[in-house]
Amino acid sequence: MSTVLKSFERWKEFLAERVEQAHRAGMSDETISKLAFQIGEFLSDKIDPENKEERILKELWDVADEDEKRMIARLMVKMVK
Numbered sequence: 001m002s003t004v005l006k007s008f009e010r011w012k013e014f015l016a017e018r019v020e021q022a023h024r025a026g027m028s029d030e031t032i033s034k035l036a037f038q039i040g041e042f043l044s045d046k047i048d049p050e051n052k053e054e055r056i057l058k059e060l061w062d063v064a065d066e067d068e069k070r071m072i073a074r075l076m077v078k079m080v081k
Contacts, residue, residue, distance in 0.1 A: 008054060012079070013080075015076065016081070019032055019080055029077070032077055033074045033077055034073075040069060040072065040076075041069075044058055044061045060072060
């Protein structure tokens with residue numbers, strides 16, 4: 001995954017592909033957003049940001065409460081649709 005994370009544009013493309021696959025598999029927007037939240041938690045805890053956009057997202061994630069994190073996850077999914 002680290003090669004995907006080196007470029008924010010590549011990360012957005014990767015995320016867009018996964019969101020499209022999830023929709024084709026019949027997942028609802030709500031389910032996709034829940035998964036995006038879980039991925040955000042993992043990335044924030046385990047992966048060091050590799051570019052300035054990811055650093056900003058991590059800083060936002062780190063100060064957000066759970067509802068705000070869920071909103072960030074929903075916005076990321078919406079951004080790549």
